[in-house]
Every structure is written in structure tokens, then in C-alpha cells.
Amino acid sequence: MNGMADAAKLVREGQRFLLTCHVLPDADAVGSMLGLAEVLRALGKEVYLYNRDPVPEQLLFLPGAEHVRASLPTGVTFDATFITDTAARTLLPRQFPPRAVTGPIVIVDHHVAHDDFGDVIVRDPSACATAVVVLDLATVLGVKPLPRLAAAPLYTALVADTGGFRYPGTTAQTLRTAADLVEAGVDPWMVASRVFESWSMARMRLLGLSINAIETEYAGRVAVLTVPLAMLEKAGATEEACEGLVEYGRMLKGVEISVMLWERRARSDETMVGSLLTRMSLRSAGRADVSKVAVALGGGGHRAAAGATVSLDLRTARDRVLAEAGRELGIDP
Ligand SMILES: [Mn+2]
Numbered sequence: 001m002n003g004m005a006d007a008a009k010l011v012r013e014g015q016r017f018l019l020t021c022h023v024l025p026d027a028d029a030v031g032s033m034l035g036l037a038e039v040l041r042a043l044g045k046e047v048y049l050y051n052r053d054p055v056p057e058q059l060l061f062l063p064g065a066e067h068v069r070a071s072l073p074t075g076v077t078f079d080a081t082f083i084t085d086t087a088a089r090t091l092l093p094r095q096f097p098p099r100a101v102t103g104p105i106v107i108v109d110h111h112v113a114h115d116d117f118g119d120v121i122v123r124d125p126s127a128c129a130t131a132v133v134v135l136d137l138a139t140v141l142g143v144k145p146l147p148r149l150a151a152a153p154l155y156t157a158l159v160a161d162t163g164g165f166r167y168p169g170t171t172a173q174t175l176r177t178a179a180d181l182v183e184a185g186v187d188p189w190m191v192a193s194r195v196f197e198s199w200s201m202a203r204m205r206l207l208g209l210s211i212n213a214i215e216t217e218y219a220g221r222v223a224v225l226t227v228p229l230a231m232l233e234k235a236g237a238t239e240e241a242c243e244g245l246v247e248y249g250r251m252l253k254g255v256e257i258s259v260m261l262w263e264r265r266a267r268s269d270e271t272m273v274g275s276l277l278t279r280m281s282l283r284s285a286g287r288a289d290v291s292k293v294a295v296a297l298g299g300g301g302h303r304a305a306a307g308a309t310v311s312l313d314l315r316t317a318r319d320r321v322l323a324e325a326g327r328e329l330g331i332d333p
Pocket of ligand 1: 028029085110129130161
């Protein structure tokens, strides 16, 4: 796979590495980063884990999650920086450390690339999770058996990105890999309950409010969940509570594309212009390729799951995404 040999060379020749992933990290981003950290430690390397945003609460059970820092040590430089699960430069914070600090950038990812950032690219769009790419890298590096502490983060990444081994992309090999990780000591129910359940009351309330307001378009082929700031506030929820609720729209019989839109205020360190943004998350129930819809709006993702952030108000963003969804479904406007 493309840059695998170059990545392995950087590992062998270097000593101190920075590991990071996209902002608002999800289970695959964090799990892959933590798993890779253990693989590098097993080779006697020094690793530093960094993300602007905190590890989501439901992932704090992962060994090593407590070592992820929101800032870098001053005066320390790295032999290379590994960025997991990140397909575009815009998914990193604006104040990302300069090249003199990071050293060569290695992308370890399974998305289709959106720009050409990274000096070494280890990318496998056929992998169901970045965790699979990390496991491949561990194999190339000769790290066997897998370090005990790497098993739970990598298994969690696999479970999360396959929706609990349900999504297309789940293969016999996915299940074999998962079985290996369970044999290494992972407790599947513990992981599933943390990743998919253990909801806060705020998230449960937000689900209720957003489901209550669900709409369909194009004769039931597209479901739309819209979350204005006022709805978030009423639920007592923060933006993280929106994550994944788009999947409820896909559960409606006949829906081919589910869209969730939520309003948010821009953070001062974001590359977007405008103070009110709309974030959107898309899921496909079948043949539709929602990454095309997301890319048309400046975002990205996979065939079955994608997203974008636009500097548009909720209403305009809704019109735009519906037009693109209609186009993807081959419906004449
Ligand atoms: Mn992923």
C-alpha cells in the first residue's frame, strides 16, 4: 500500500514521534492513534499524543486516553508526525505546529483524500477503519504479538466505524481481525456499551426533539433531521450530542439518504468564515454515494457516511444539501 515502506522507514530511523488526528476526534481517529502509540512504544520509541479537542467522554475508558494533550511541549521537535483518520488539512486546527516541530507528516487513513497534504501517505480506502491500516503498519514493522494495550483502542475503532460490524465494508477479514483482538483480551460488550450506549440524558432528549421534527423529501427517499441552536439548548446538549443521530433517519423504510443538519457558532480558531455555521452529516442506506453530496458542499467522507461544514444558515444549507441529494438520486429538479 502506497507509502507503507516509507512510513516504516521513518519509524525505524526516528526516536520521538508526535501522534494526532482530526479535531472533534471520533472512535476510529482516537483508537487508531492510541493503538499506533502502543505499536511505536513496543519498538522503544517515544510518543507524544496531541489533539486540540478532548477525547470524547465515552472513549475515556481506553487505555492511554488520559495521555492525549491539548498542547505541545515547548522546545520539543519530532522525527515525524503521524496523523490518523484525517483526509484533509482543514480537519486539523489552524494553529497546527509548523514543519520544524512536526518533522515529516505521515497520513494513516482510510478515507478518499481531499487534498494532497502529508509527506508520506499510508491510505487504504478499502479498509473499513483506519485501525486496519494501523494493524497493517504494525505487521510491516514486525510488531507481533500486538501490544496488549493496543487491542482495546483498535477494536473500538473497528466496532465504531463498522456500526458494530453491520455496515457495507465489513468483511470476513474484518471479523477475523476483531476475533484476534478479542483473543488479545478485549471485552466486546464493554466496548459496545461505551461506544453505542451510555447516553447522557441531554443526548436522549435531543434524539427525542430531533426525531419529533423529522421530515422526508423526494417522496420519502431522503430523511432530514434539523437541529437549530435553540433545540440543542432546549435539550441541554452540546454539539457532540448530535454525533450519529443521523442514523435514525436512515432507519425509516424507503429512505435512501439521511441528512442531519445542525447549527453552530464558529470557533475562533476555525478556518471557516462567518460566525454561524451549519454542520451536516449524511448517511446512505444503499446505493447512493453520500460522499459526492458532501464533496459538492466542500466536505468529504465515504460512500455510506460523509459530512460537511458550510458557512450558510440552516435553511439555505438544507436547500443546498437537498438539491445535491436529489442529484445523487437522479431526481430531476
Ligand atoms: Mn475512520
